[in-house]
Amino acid sequence: SLKDEYSLMKDLFPDIKGYYNRMNLGFAGGNNLGLEIATGEFIYFLNNDTLLPNDANNEILAMLEVFALDSRVGGISPKIMYYHPKGMIQFAGCTPLTSITLRNKQIGYREPDRGQYNNCAEIPYLHGAAMLVPNRIIKEIGVMSELFFLYYEELDWSCRIHKKYKLVYFADAYIFHKESASTGQDSPLKTFYLTRNRLLFAYRNRSGINRILAVFYLIGIANSIRLIKFVFSGMWKHVGAVCSGTWSGIKLFSKKNLS
Template sequence: MTLQPYKLSFITVNYNGLEDTRAFLARIENITFSFSYEVIVIDNGSRQDEYALLKAEFPFITGCYSSANLGFAGGNNIGIRMSQGEFLYFLNNDTLLPLEADTQITEMLFFLEQHHEVGGITPKIRYMDPPDMIQFAGCTPLTAITLRNKQIGYQEMELGQYEQNSEIPYLHGAAMLIPRRVVQHIGLMPEEFFLYYEELDWCYRINRHYSLFYYAGALVYHKESASTGIDSPFKTYYLTRNRLLFAYRNRVGMTRILSLFYLVLVANTSKMCSFILNGKWKHVFSIFSGTRAAFKLFKST
């Protein structure tokens, strides 16, 4: 990963999300940027080669179609290997940049150039619907044992209350701007997680050497619903497995033991009881299988 001509590489991963990615690319195409950039789209095992369709419509993009779904980290890692930018801007394909993105990104790049101790920043994230509702304006640290924390500004209406940059323990996976030099130092995203917790684990690795910041002067809109998300056994499995895997990888000694005991005996048990009461037996099985899979992964971590 040597330094190449572009100032910035936009990297996004598409998975059966053609319409969202079209909108994402159309917005980039309609903004005149004052810096050199490239746009990398990785189609991560969609049912059809959506990269080819997008390339025909947006010739300025580069990327590829992966016949296998490599997960969030795996798809982004392909993008990292293909990228040539000095800075890497990881954006979910269901995000939209604001029309003022040129000024905002230029300011973020300047911030990173002036602060080499900073390893990455996340802008303010607001929902697309409603557009004045905040999704992310920073976060508090995870507690040592329960892995709980608070996402600052979550589902609050925008009133200008979070206009100061602040140091945070991790970046939001929907929008992460990271210098290439940091990726060269820390390494690629951990692919063991496949889905959920991978960017959190990556940020913890980065945070051992660099600080991370919420950047209040920039904005990204996220199409993720502000209402209750899709509740699937697939999601339950990976959340269960990866929460345990994250605790094992990022806690040590007695703190690790207590965290694992809490997650298995308290958090998982509580969730299983809730699923049983609601007759969601597939979710109960997902917690069992996710827990078993996590302990198998401990041996190889």
């Protein structure tokens, strides 16, 4: 049975504000629901499997100072560390996605933290596990698109913010992410949403010949290669997930889904 976990938390922490919803609205939908009751000048989006460090208050104040010093900053992500193994980086910034193949590099990924990424830098995308965004920016740009449901929604949102504002990796603040650093086997559900949402992201965030080439690459090359790998591995549920994800993505290609 579904538990009203918010009521249980409210009993323990009477000052918190929240909402219990029986429906799974996905990553964007859940965050957007929270935005309806959030009243702060700044909103710190954190995954439910993250932990703040002991000095979080001072680190957040330091991030707020970045916004105070530069009104062109539209969002900040801190350094993200794996909870286990200790001392391993998950995110210390990123490079832009390529125009056609939609590939990029997550800086510091799976590297031990030796202080090599302790400089703040402008980045093209925020990390969905930890994003600090001024409420005024959200009101201007709009909330995350709920079309994606799972994966790529924060990239899509970052693209919209980055058209007008700078995004920053802030090295002097960090969180711990309990997501495993091991490369476990993806589920068919994950394969479906990644397949579908890459296509949707390409359609919404590329235009002209780049959109055509990106969609052609994803369907004709990237998805075909994945299908061949899954067939030879006998992973038939993943084969079906790639096919259904591709078709579901194509069905979302319409003018109304461009904004």
